[in-house]
Amino acid sequence: MSADWPSLPAHLRTGRTRLDEEDAARRVLAGALRWIEAHLEWFAPRRWEEFLPRRPFRPGPLLELLGLVRVLDRSSLLPRDAPVPSRALTLAEEAVGDADFARGLHRGDAFFPYHLNLTALLELLGRPHPGLRAACEELLAADAGGHCRPYKPVLSRTELRYFIDRGGFTAPTALPGIGALYRESIAARSPDVLQLTGSETYALTHVLFYVTDFGHRRRLPGRSGAAAEVRETVRVLLGVHLARGGLDLLAELLLCDSALDDGRGDGRGDGQGDGHGHGSGPLRHAGWNALAAAQRGDGAVPSPLHRPEVLAGLTGDKAAAYLFGTCYHTTLAAALAAAVRKPGAPGTGPTRSIGGPLPRADPEEIRQWARKAAERAGTAPAAVRKAWAAHLDPLLALGVQAHDPDVLADVVRTAERLGHGDRPLVRSAAALLAAWEPGGHGARPEATRAWSV
Known part of the structure; x- marks a missing residue:
């Protein structure tokens, strides 16, 4: 049998920081917001498309940014009149005001849930568009795109149900509630953590985002004890992607770990770890330090697609576009994880690496x-x-x-x-x-x- 070990990313070969968890998370959030503010123009679809391939849902990066703005607003970490929220909202209003957005919405196709979500987030953040909202309600009632049908993937239906509930839309009767959908999902079906693929891990993290409303609700639906199993799955995956240096999934798993922590101080939410005394604390501490160590001096957190040697060969707007395209998502994910994390929560201070750090994926x-x-x-x-x-x-x-x-x-x-x-x-x-x-x-x-x- 031929082993298959992917190459380790460059940032894993540059050493590790030794900050306490809170300092590391604070550094990641401050740097990420600084970088986002400096690169806001690139979230506009037209600016993106000058150098980068057109996205199927053109305002996709803006939609991700508004999701972060909403969590920052809810957590009182950034006022709406600060540069990042105010400019993001202006860019989003320009995007939904484009005739292309209205045409895409009324198609009711595969991207209808994202049109609905962007409309809802604007309203939640104080920029309502009644005409777009009415169109969303009509399309939902007409089952446009068949998104509510039981044969559709459970992750897609969970995502849509979350968007509907968060936006205050009328849910079609064919679409189960978020709890029922969660019980059908990968997170509730005892996934085999030894063999989860990257795409399955992304599905798991996103189900947990939606069912907890990005950490706002700290209780999972389901039988007694099921939450402890999910927390243990997240702990193991946190170690896997820490060892691999996969910063996208590392940030998402840190968010899930925070979202599932009820504040009892052991990082597990049930006070018992994994049943063997292994809480997520040391891995979580190492994860935040890994993000802080990998963060560029300008605040960007590189994605698995980012290649410093490629960036070094570019100049001007081409360099800026490459940097944005290969860093924006991971930077947003890291900022979101830091915003969801509870500052000063029990068990988040300095953690000594007893027995040495987790080995890298080598x-x-x-x-x-x-x-x-x-x-x-x-x-x-x-x-x-x-x-x-x-x-x-x-x-x-x-x-x-x-x-x-x-x-x-x-x-x-x-x-x-x-x-x-x-x-x-x-x-x-x-x-x-x-x-x-x-x-x-x-x-x-x-x-x-x-x-x-």
Whole structure:
């Protein structure tokens, strides 16, 4: 079997910051807002299209920006007359005033939910457009686009229901409530965290955005105990994308972690961590430091598409357009996560990295970590063993997703040495490892013999 480890982004090779969580989040938010303010002109569709490919929903970046403005406004972090909100609202009004927007709205096509959402956000932020609102109501009543039909993807229906409820529109009777839709979603269906793809992880984060109204509601629908399972899924994914340096999903998962935290001080929302004493606190602290370390001096947070070497070869408006196109979404996501986070909440102060940081998504780095932890498992202090155990699940997921039997064998072996061989995720990873091997005989002896203790 050929392992498949993606290249690590440049920012993961430049070191790590050592701020406490609150300082890191504050730095990320301040820098992001500074960069957004300096680049507001690029959110206008016409400006975007001078150098970047036309988007299917032309005001898409503006829609994302207004979502941030709404959370900043709700959290009293930025007054509406500040440059970012006021200019964003002006740009959005110009966009909906364009004849192209009205034509797109009345088509009632795949982008109808985004036309409706932009109309609603403008109204929520004090810039109502009654004619557009009336058109949205008529199109909803006529089932334009068939968006409410039960055969449509549950994420799409959840998104639309959230837009409808937030905007105060009349929901079609065919569209279930947000709670019923949540119970059909990936977040409520016990996803296999070892094998979640990037697109499935995005679906999970967005369901959680909508059902919590970006952290405004802190209780999930569903059976007792289900919320703890979701929090644990988010914790493991936070570690996976921290190790990979994927800043888009890292920011979104930090937002979800905040949205699911009820403030009891352990970062888990139920006061119990994952059932093994592993709260999200250390990973959350490392995540905020990772965003702060990766943030450019101008405040932009680079997306996975950003290549510093490409930017270095551009000048003038071409450079500005490239920078905007490859940074705006991640910068908005990071700012949104920082805005949703509760400043001064219990458990958000300095966090010492007991036992060392989570290894990066590099096979040799993970194997070295696994061998060290296994060799010292019998003599290490309890706090260090607990910290190492908290790293196991993200590392198992990384090994599974890279289809690397050597890494996976080493991490499974380390889990056994740390006394966690019976954990469900460890057992699942061991079963996959056995299935990968010819004849199904489990971990290859050569993967562990050299460091057997």
